[in-house]
Amino acid sequence: MSEPATTVRVNLAERGYDIHIGQGLLAGAASFITDRRKAKHVVLITDDNVDGLHADRVADQLVEAGLEVNVMTVDAGEASKDVDVAAELWETMLQEGTDRQSVVLAVGGGVVGDLAGWVAASYARGLTFFQAPTTLLSQVDSSVGGKVGVNLPGAKNMVGAFWQPHGVVIDIDVLSTLTDRDYRAGLAEVVKYGVIMDADFFAMLEANADAINNRDPQTLIQIIARSCQLKAEVVEADEREESGRRAILNYGHTFGHALEAATGYGPLLHGEGVSIGMVCASRLAESMGLIDSGTTSRQVALLEKLGLPTSLPAGQDPAELVSLMWRDKKVQDGKIRFVLPTRIGEVQLFDSPAQQAVVESMR
C-alpha cells in the first residue's frame, strides 16, 4: 500500500510553488505540469543513468498527454555541471525550436537540476522550469530554493542564478534504484537541517537511523517533507542570500566545497564533502568555545550510523583547502565566513576564526 502524499508550499508571492511528495507521483507528472502552466512543448533534461530508469517513462507519459517532448541527456556525474555542457543544451534547444512558451523539466539528481535550472534561467532570458528530483539529495535540498548553476574548475557553483522552479514533484519510489553511496550522500543534507535549525528533528533522525538506513517509505516521506519545510522557511526569509539567514544552509559547505574542488569534482560526492565539512565546522566551533565536544560527538555518531565519512580523505592537505576557501561565495570584506553550531538546532555566522584553528579543525 502507498503512503499518503503530502504537499509543502514555498511562499514567495508570485514565485511561490508547491512541492508534492509521495509514492508513484511521477505517473502524474504531465498533469502536475499542465495544471500549473499552459505548456505545449517540454524540454526534458536528464542524465544517462536516469534516462532508462525513470525519465523515459516520464517522457512517454508527457507525449501521451499530448505534449511535444525533446529529451536531452547529459553524462551522469558532477563533471556535467559545466558551462560547455550548458552551451550544448542551449544549442540543441535552439535547433528543436524551443521558445518562450516551452517548459524545462529536470528529471534527475542535483547535477541535472542545477544544470537544467540554469539553462532554463538563461535561455531566451528565462523559461518556466519544473523539477522531478530522483536522488535523496535533490529531493531534500537541491530541487527547492532556486539556486541553479555550474562549477568553475576551482570554484563550486560559481556561475549561476536564483531561478525558482514552478513546481517540484517528488516520487520516493525512484529512490529504490539509487546506489547505497548516493542515498547516504543525501542523508548528509538531512542531518544538516537538524543541526542548523531543528534539534527535535536531529533527535528523530538519531532514533530512527535503522528505518532510514532501510529506506522505510513512511520514514522517507517524513524526513523529506520536514527537510523541504525547513528549507522553504529559510528561502522564504532570504530568497537571494542577502540578509545572511540563507547562509545557514551552507553549514559544512565551506569545507565541503573546498574538498570537492581539491579532489577534482567527482571522487568525493557533494553529500560526503558536506558530512566531513560539518564535522570540521563543529570542531572549529569547539576550538572557539562555542560548543562542547559532546555536540560534535553526537553529529559524528549519527553521520557514521548513516554510513557517511567524517574525516578528510587520506593525504588531503588542510592548507590547500584553506586556499580554496577564499573562492567561497560567502567571502566578504576579505574574510572567509563560517557557519558554526552554537548547539544542536542552531548555527551562527562567524567572520574571523584564526587560520591555524581552521587548519587544526581538519586534522
Ligand SMILES: NC(=O)c1ccc[n+]([C@@H]2O[C@H](COP(=O)([O-])OP(=O)(O)OC[C@H]3O[C@@H](n4cnc5c(N)ncnc54)[C@H](O)[C@@H]3O)[C@@H](O)[C@H]2O)c1
Ligand atoms: N541547488 C542547490 O540548492 C543544491 C543543494 C544541494 C546540492 N546541490 C548540488 O547537487 C549536486 C549533487 O546532487 P546529487 O547527489 O543528486 O548527485 P547527482 O545528480 O550526480 O546524482 C548522483 C548519481 O545518482 C544517479 N541517479 C540519480 N537518480 C537516480 C535514481 N533514481 N536511481 C539510480 N541512479 C540515480 C545519477 O545519475 C548520478 O550518477 C551537487 O552538484 C551539489 O552541488 C545543489
Ligand SMILES: O=C(O)C(=O)C[C@@H](O)[C@H](O)[C@H](O)COP(=O)(O)O
Ligand atoms: O540552498 C542553499 O542556499 C544552500 O546553501 C544549499 C546547499 O546544500 C547547496 O549545496 C548549495 O548549492 C550551496 O550553495 P553555494 O551558494 O554555496 O554554492
Ligand SMILES: [Zn+2]
Ligand atoms: Zn549542499
